[in-house]
Amino acid sequence: MEFPIFQVPYLGNAMTIALDAVLHVIIGHGLAIGALTMVVISEYFGFKKSSRDWEIFAKEYLKFLIIIITGVGAVTGVGIWFITSALAPRGIGSLLRVFFWPWFIEWIVFTSEVVVILIYYFTWDKWTGERKKKHIYIGLSYIFFALTSAFLITGILGFMLTPDGWPWDESFWSAFFNPSFLPQLLLRISGSFALGAIFSVGFLFATSREAVFRKEALRFFGKVALFSFSAAVIFAWWYFSVIPSTFKTFAIFAVLRRFSQQPEIFYIITAISVFIFVLFVLSALRGSTFLSRVLIIPVLLISIGYVAEYEGVREFIRGPYIMPGYMYANQVLLKESPFLDQAGTLENSYWYGITTNSPNYINQGAYLFAQDCSMCHTIGGINDIKKRIKGRTEDGILVILNHTHEMVPFMPPFSGTDQERKIMAHFLYQLSNENIKLGEPSRFAPIKGGKDE
Amino acid sequence: MSSLFDILLEKPLSDEWLKGLLFASFTLHMIFVLLTIGTAILSIYYFIHTWWGGKLGELRWDKEILRTFMAHKSLAVVLGVAALLLIQLGSSVPFFTGVNLLAPFWMLIIVFLVIAFLSFDALGHKIDVHHYLHLVFGIIALIFLLAVPAIFVAVLVTAENSDKWLTIIANGYQLGGPLAIHWLFRYLHVLGAAIVFGAAFHYFFSTREEIEKKKSILKWIVAGLLLQFILGIMLYSSLPEKPDYIINISLFVGVTAAAVLLWVIFTINKDSALNIKKVLPIVMLILVSMLLARQFIQDTTFVPIEKQLQVNAKAYQKELQPYHQEALNKYQSDINIVYDSGGTIYLKSCTFCHGENADGNGSEAKNLAIPPEDISAIRTTRPYLHKILVEGIPGSAMPYFTFFDRYKIEALINYLDSKYYVLSLPEPVPVKIPEAALQQAQKIFNETCFKCHGMDGRGSALSKGFQPPPPDFTLFSLSPERTFDVITKGYPGTVMPPFSNLPEDVRWGLVKIVNEKRKP
Structure with missing residues (x-):
């Protein structure tokens, strides 16, 4: 490959991206779209009902939100890109070339979003009285930009799952308006409003408010949560119905992982969480501040859990591809894999070539692992390759290497010559028996300082 | 270098357009980066100044300065997106390599920014915290914030010096020697610019026409400019390549503009203020010419490499072409297979060892010292077979299959039982x-x-x-x-x-x- 490789120790590359991405989605959806919409609605209520309570609530809420959105939300959003730039340069670099225009337009929208929210925030105290209406329009235009931003990103995310005709015709439009585009967009928007309503209740309880106002606001956010959560369930069903079954069939494993043999857990936890959620919504609709206050923390955690679960499943059921029909998850191209099987992975790796003087099975194996496996596996951390192959014989490992993609359909094939497969099997076998100690796990270890030591 | 090649997909725009847009968006980005850093430095300084009995009174001017931080930093982040997009498109390999070689630092930018932004926003909004706490908080935020341009500059220095990549690796993935010196001056030059721009901004927008404040902050502008002359000379002499005439012309324009700005400052009357209409064009001229010089310097190394990388990419593309159709066909057939029935699971995940007839004669059987079992001969219980399937058999090739959830494992067992009676006595x-x-x-x-x-x-x-x-x-x-x-x-x-x-x-x-x- 044309890029050097970095492996995040312990956490692993995939998990590093996932942690940042989930944090971003919670803020991006829950706060930047959902909660901010609640702010604009609250401001409108304040204006229409001439209610100081709604007005003050909206203003204070905005102050809190803008710090989190601009300080954490925007940074972690760019962060997904930063992390993938370091860990999957070929993947992100190729996606950028296909989706340059949505990305570029997204930049303009994103910039407008920030400019508008800053105007909205800084003019709150200045645009009062007659100009209040105008101020509310500014809030509405922010929501418009935020939704446009979701629209653009969803096209790219949907493509990674349902590329439609792209692998064959490489046409941008079939890539962008792919089959899962619309249901995913609607799911994200309704999910955002549900999250936003729940966060708003959280803020309502975390700050001191008039009892009467609190009840009124609670009822309103309860309605929003109920309506948007129900919509999200319907859109989620629609969304999953358009995803091809090839990898969707692994959704339960994607959620349960080590508990894959107790699938009841999935249903029990889902049932309990929906029950708590419904209980919370009912108590909010009835204006019961006591029960709502008790349930808000569990409901917040459940919502975060749902987001993590959805994103986790979505990423997982992409199968072994970063770009379906074009690039595997380990950044090897589909058409490149058979080429490397004949021509050799090490032979065609610039970085292995220039950093290794005396090839041996350890540095060769370590490099092959880094290139072919390290996007998902670590050595000694999460999804530890040593645990995965523990107990296998060397010939067994070799056979598995030859059939990764067949045996485990969401794993890419191993790319390399027969000789390289043997080296890899030997390396992994020695590794699983703790006969190799690695110097620097983040690089194609054990190479340290560029030359063998 | 033949195995080093550009990303194989076509660029969406010509290189000239990409470079032009990059310059424009980077300039916009840098304006707000400089304002963000300048604002942070000045607000901490004026906090200490006020606290230690400075003459600026009880106004807490630092708060006034810090209030603008929210806008500066938000715009710096969003405007940076376009610059990042364009440099990654136009100079994919050098840029991503720079990022990758310094990957841990690069990824830490996210953490640093979150800490710095939240802290400064907290200071700016949560108006009165205890002085010591405010100071500690502010200084920590400032340190994290100032680390960010240090990393960005290091990544760019790495990206621009492809001939030094091996040296950087040999140095434990760190810049060393002349490159480190170049990095240091370049970084300090950014900080110097931040002081000048930040001070200039607050001179006009945060002093509320109070002449004392203006005088105080003018010192920062002058000091910053003088510092930039010194740092600029050092940076110039540390450049890895001798700059060509176009770079020198840009630099000359920038330096002259800076000198003019100093002249304007020193010729105003004692009690009058600078005129924004005069200062703004000069300041922008300095920024644009300096950033132009920066871009030209970058291009002297990027352009020839990119040309070579594109030639290499074409050659590699050609080598892969024979596999293109085959790969698409395989993809098409792969996505049509769903591992949801016992038969499919057996066919795809078991056959290569155990054979189509489950007699242990799969295509790989001959390669295994312990031959795969003849499944059709197995007579066992459901739990025992389940245990083998989810735990594997240690000391053999038989792996575990927990990536199939229990429903799938059960389907596989039912399939084997219906076909080979494996659950009979x-x-x-x-x-x-x-x-x-x-x-x-x-x-x-x-x-x-x-x-x-x-x-x-x-x-x-x-x-x-x-x-x-x-x-x-x-x-x-x-x-x-x-x-x-x-x-x-x-x-x-x-x-x-x-x-x-x-x-x-x-x-x-x-x-x-x-x-x-x-x-x-």
């Missing part, structure tokens, strides 16, 4: 065994077999650590023919030896003994 021994042979077989079991298999057939203390371990005969058996086969030939690759020297009757006797241990 073993069939009766097909031959008649004379009593004497049976007795001899029992004797042999009691004297020899029990050592590993245990008297009850569930394994012995001795065989506990064996890899693979002997099966539990009370739960797992094979068809009589297959059991006979194993006793006769042994189990290759395991401790189980062949007993072909025993008379055939006795071996059948052993089959009977072993299979009768099986419980329903």
Whole structure:
């Protein structure tokens, strides 16, 4: 490959991206779209009902939100890109070339979003009285930009799952308006409003408010949560119905992982969480501040859990591809894999070539692992390759290497010559028996300082 | 360098457009970066200044300065997106390599920014915290914020010096020697610019026309400019390549503009203020010409490399072309297979070892020292088979299949049972065994077999650590023919030896003994 490789120790590359991405989605959806919409609605209520309570609530809420959105939300959003730039340069670099225009337009929208929210925030105290209406329009235009931003990103995310005709015709439009585009967009928007309503209740309880106002606001956010959560369930069903079954069939494993043999857990936890959620919504609709206050923390955690679960499943059921029909998850191209099987992975790796003087099975194996496996596996951390192959014989490992993609359909094939497969099997076998100690796990270890030591 | 090539997909815009847009968006980005950093430095300074009895009174001017931080930093972040997009498109390999070689620092930018932004926003909004706390908070935020341009500059220095990549790796993935010196001056030059721009901004927008404040902050502008002259000379002399004339012209324009700005400052009257209409064009001229010089310097190394990388990419694309259609066909067939029935799971995940007819003769069987089991001969219980499937057999090639959830594993077991009766009891021994042979077989079991298999057939203390371990005969058996086969030939690759020297009757006797241990 044309890029050097970095492996995040312990956490692993995939998990590093996932942690940042989930944090971003919670803020991006829950706060930047959902909660901010609640702010604009609250401001409108304040204006229409001439209610100081709604007005003050909206203003204070905005102050809190803008710090989190601009300080954490925007940074972690760019962060997904930063992390993938370091860990999957070929993947992100190729996606950028296909989706340059949505990305570029997204930049303009994103910039407008920030400019508008800053105007909205800084003019709150200045645009009062007659100009209040105008101020509310500014809030509405922010929501418009935020939704446009979701629209653009969803096209790219949907493509990674349902590329439609792209692998064959490489046409941008079939890539962008792919089959899962619309249901995913609607799911994200309704999910955002549900999250936003729940966060708003959280803020309502975390700050001191008039009892009467609190009840009124609670009822309103309860309605929003109920309506948007129900919509999200319907859109989620629609969304999953358009995803091809090839990898969707692994959704339960994607959620349960080590508990894959107790699938009841999935249903029990889902049932309990929906029950708590419904209980919370009912108590909010009835204006019961006591029960709502008790349930808000569990409901917040459940919502975060749902987001993590959805994103986790979505990423997982992409199968072994970063770009379906074009690039595997380990950044090897589909058409490149058979080429490397004949021509050799090490032979065609610039970085292995220039950093290794005396090839041996350890540095060769370590490099092959880094290139072919390290996007998902670590050595000694999460999804530890040593645990995965523990107990296998060397010939067994070799056979598995030859059939990764067949045996485990969401794993890419191993790319390399027969000789390289043997080296890899030997390396992994020695590794699983703790006969190799690695110097620097983040690089194609054990190479340290560029030359063998 | 032939195995180093550009990303294979076409660029969406020509290189000229990409460079032009990059310059424009980077300039916009840098304006707000400089304002963000300048604002942070000045607000901390004026906090200390006020606190230690400075003349600016009780106004807490630092708060006024810090109030603008929110806008500066937000715009710096969003405007940076376009610059990042364009440099990644236009100079994919050098830029991503720079990022990758310094990956841990690069990814830490996110953490640093979150800490710095939240802290400064907290200071700006949560108006009054205790002085010491405010100071500590502010300084920590400032340190994290100032680390960010240090990393960005280091990544760009790395990206621009492809001839030094090996040296950087040899140096433990850090810049060293002349490159480190160049990095340091370049970084300090950014900070110097931040002071000038930040001070200029607050001179006009945060002083509320109070002349004392203006005078105070003017000192920062002058000091910043003078510092930039010194740092600029050092940076210029540390450039890895000798700059060509176009770079020198840009720099000359920038330096002249800076000198003009100093002249304007020194010629204003004592009690009058600078005029924004005069200052703004000069300041922008400095920024644009300096950033132009920066871009030209970058291009002198990027452009020739990119040309070569694109040629290499074309060549590599050509080499891959013969595999293109084959790969698409494979993709098409792969996405049509759903691993949701026992039959499919068996076909895809088991056949290559156990064979299409489940007789252990898969295409890979010949490559395994311990041959794959003849599944059609297995007679076991559901839990035992489930255990093998989710735990694998240690010391053999048989892996575990927990990536199939229980429903799938059950489907696979049902499939195997419907086709090969694997959940049945073993069939009766097909031959008649004379009593004497049976007795001899029992004797042999009691004297020899029990050592590993245990008297009850569930394994012995001795065989506990064996890899693979002997099966539990009370739960797992094979068809009589297959059991006979194993006793006769042994189990290759395991401790189980062949007993072909025993008379055939006795071996059948052993089959009977072993299979009768099986419980329903």
